[in-house]
Amino acid sequence: MKKVILLVVLSFLTSCVSVKKHNERREKPIPAEKLRNDVDFTYHQLQRLHPALYWYISKDSLDHKFDSVKTNINSPLKPNEFFQKLAPVIAKVKEGHLRLYPMEKRLTKKEIKFLKHQKGLLSRFNFVVDHDRIFVLDNAEKIANMDVGTEILKIKDIPVKQLLEKYKPFVNSDGLNNTFQKYSMSRRWPAFFTAEYGILDSVKLETKLNNQIKTFYLHREKMTKEEKKKEEQENKKLTKSETGKTKDYNIITKSFNRDLQFPTKDSTVAYMKIKTFSGTYSRRFYKQSFAKLRKSPAKYLVLDIRDNLGGSLYEINNLYSYLVSEKFQFIEDIQVTSRSSMFHADYLSEFSTITKPLAVIGYPLYAMVTMLSVKQKDDQFYLKNNGIFGIKNPKKNHFDGKIFVLINGSSFSASSIISSKLKGDQRAFLVGEETGGANDGTVAGRYSTQKLKNSRLTLPIGLMLIQPSIKFTNTKKGVIPDKEIVPTLAEILQKKDVQLDWVMQEIKKEQSEKSDQD
Known part of the structure; x- marks a missing residue:
């Protein structure tokens, strides 16, 4: 309890640190000895809290890398110069959720107010990276000299x-x-560029399109009052509507997070797109969608989780219950490093400033439940897999037809877990590209955010090894599709969906064959 109260007080005091002092610290070189202490602290915390630290790299190899970075620090460095040395070592752990964050510049209230009325600079575009080249993928505002396909x-x-x-x-x-x-x-x-060069009003670009090279300045533009008002009204209308709520409208991407469509005239094919497993309104969406599917003539379901970076474990467990007809266990018992590791989770970060006092009062109950939830087996510690992740029954309106799942390299975390489970249980046919998240599980869930004492860099460490209840492949790879289709750069820039096209053709072929047999 004393630690929690101390954290609240420290959090309040930290928020009072002036922007000027923070930014001065960002530019001040730190003695080499203190930076080497930060390296030791980082490795110690990883060993203490990360439940699969040596899954993809041996202890000897990681020991050597941490020793090497210490040896190479022999002069003072600014925090973000130190970041450039330490971040690559942490990346060698090969856990996509594990990353070191640089010390960002803080903005004054005046700067924040100014930027609220600006349209952004590079953030106004979507890009595609092909090896060591960058191309413009989307230019929704049709900004000059930045047409789709521009390199x-x-x-x-x-x-x-x-x-x-x-x-x-x-x-x-x-x-x-x-x-x-x-x-x-x-x-x-x-974001890397902005962290290095700051928030710019304009930036000089050299581009190439149709073999024509141009040099120009891309400028940050001010949003007019009319544009701001129109945007706020549109977002308000969509987020307030029942459809907007159920489909989880995202005001940043200006699109719905979830959607269900019937792309064929006879409605025998259903297409469900999930952009992120945010958890928001998901239970209601799946309940309504699968009730609709049950009443429809749909025999095929195309589940599209490409570019879905993951999210709620509860949501994918719930979604899975609509895709199977028998009892199932979705994940294995969650592994942690010790009985006490979950006490280091970012407990207070889940509460708003207003509710933090209540969180402090409720901490003893949280601590007791956390302590009782840990069990020991064969010198390993696990969270008891009961409740929502125990043996589950399928939903009444579960889908019995054939399922195709679309995946790609940006299907990560929770997307990889549900893909792995569907493939492992032979419940779906996967099409696309190897997922970015591992087939056999990932370290995520709850985090313990460590602040390096001297450099003030931030390192969130995942505390939970989450694995689907399957026969593990032990390949250390992502989920491999049953049918690999990797779009070319030209197809991506031309917005050709070759993966979905293949699925629709395959369904059409199967329907034709069944029709001939009848």
Whole structure:
């Protein structure tokens, strides 16, 4: 209880630290000895809390890498210079959820207010990374010189290849998988760039389209009052509507998170797209959707979880109960490092500032439940797998037809777990690309966020080894599709969905064969 109260007080005091002081600390070199202490602290915390630290790398190899980074720190470094040395070592653990975060610049209230009325710079586009090249994938606002297919050659006169090579060591996937990196880099390289060069009002670009090279400045634009008002009204209308709630409308992507469609005239095929397992309104969506499916003539279900980075374990467990007809256990008992590891979870971060006092009062109950939930078996510690993740019955309106699942390298975490379970139980036919998350499980769930004492870098460590209840492949790879289809760069830029097209053709072929037999 004393520790929790102390955390609340420290959290309050930390929030009072001036922006100026934080940013000054960000630019101040730290003595080498203190940085080496941060390296030791990092490795100690990983060994104490991470339940599968040596799953993809041997202890001797990881010991050597941490020793090497310490040896190479022999002069003072700024926090983010230190980040560039330590982050690649942590990436060698090969756990996609495990990453070190740089020390970000804090903004003044005036700067925050100013940016609220700006449209952004690089964030206004979607990109695709192909090896060491970057292309514009989407330009919704039709900004000049940034047409779809435009290749970015240089940024601030720096070759794109040079930037990507610098950022590549910070990005990792689960295990020996190598399909995740290109998708992750496509999303994250603008953030790496901003962390390095700050929030810019404009940036010089050199681009290429149709063999024509252009050099120009991309400018941050101010959002007009009319645009702001229109956007707020549209978002408010959609999020308030029953459809918007059930489908979980995302005001950032301006799209629904979940959707169910019947793409064929005879409605014998259902298509369900899940962009993220956010958990929000998911129970209601699946209940309504599968009731609708039960009444429909649908014999095929296409479940599209491409580019779904995961989310709620509860949601995928619930979804699975609509896809099977027999009792099942969705995941194995969750492994942790010790009886006490869950006491280090970010308990207070799950509560708002207003509810934090109530959280402090309720901590003894949380602690007691946490303590009783741990069991020991063969010198290992597990969370008891009962309640929502015990043996479950299928839902009354479960789908009995054939299931195709669309996956790609950006299907990660919870998406990989449900894909692995569906494949392992031979309940679905998987089409697309090897998932970015591992077939045999991942370390995620609850986190313990460690703040490195001297550099002030942040390291969230997953506390729970979550594995689907299947026969493990032990390949250290992602979920391998039954039919591999990897779109080319040209197909991606032309928005050709070759994976979904293949599935629809396969269904059409099966229907034709059944018709001939009848």
